[in-house]
Amino acid sequence: MPMFDHIEVSAGVVRNAEGRILICRRKGDLEGLWEFPGGKREKGETFQQCLERELMEELELPVTAGDTLGSVTRRDGDRTIWLVFVSAEVKGDVPLHLHVHGDAAWVLPSELDQYEFCPADAAFLRRNPLE
Numbered sequence: 001m002p003m004f005d006h007i008e009v010s011a012g013v014v015r016n017a018e019g020r021i022l023i024c025r026r027k028g029d030l031e032g033l034w035e036f037p038g039g040k041r042e043k044g045e046t047f048q049q050c051l052e053r054e055l056m057e058e059l060e061l062p063v064t065a066g067d068t069l070g071s072v073t074r075r076d077g078d079r080t081i082w083l084v085f086v087s088a089e090v091k092g093d094v095p096l097h098l099h100v101h102g103d104a105a106w107v108l109p110s111e112l113d114q115y116e117f118c119p120a121d122a123a124f125l126r127r128n129p130l131e
Contacts, residue, residue, distance in 0.1 A: 010050035011038040020106035060097040063088040
């Protein structure tokens with residue numbers, strides 16, 4: 001019987017004071033595609049705690065995480081990836097520092113369809129249109 005890795009990821013739908021949403025362009029795996037930033041949840045963390053930690057590590061971006069907006073489960077080879085999308089608001093006006101992404105953009109919800117998203121993020125957007 002094959003063993004599968006189960007990975008849980010918190011992905012942030014981060015809004016700034018103007019109502020724009022943060023999206024990031026990936027490097028490495030799925031390079032060039034856009035995603036909602038976040039990362040793997042550690043043992044004992046809530047998805048909100050995970051998102052706040054990951055955005056500080058990856059972008060030096062302080063946020064306050066809020067409600068869970070939805071989730072997507074994907075199979076990737078021998079891995080199952082469960083992405084939980086969490087709303088968040090930026091604390092103040094701070095510059096982004098891209099430690100793991102190739103690019104980032106603050107976009108209006110109406111502009112999201114102009115970007116090519118990773119499969120799980122695209123699936124989330126199809127089920128949960130953002131306004």
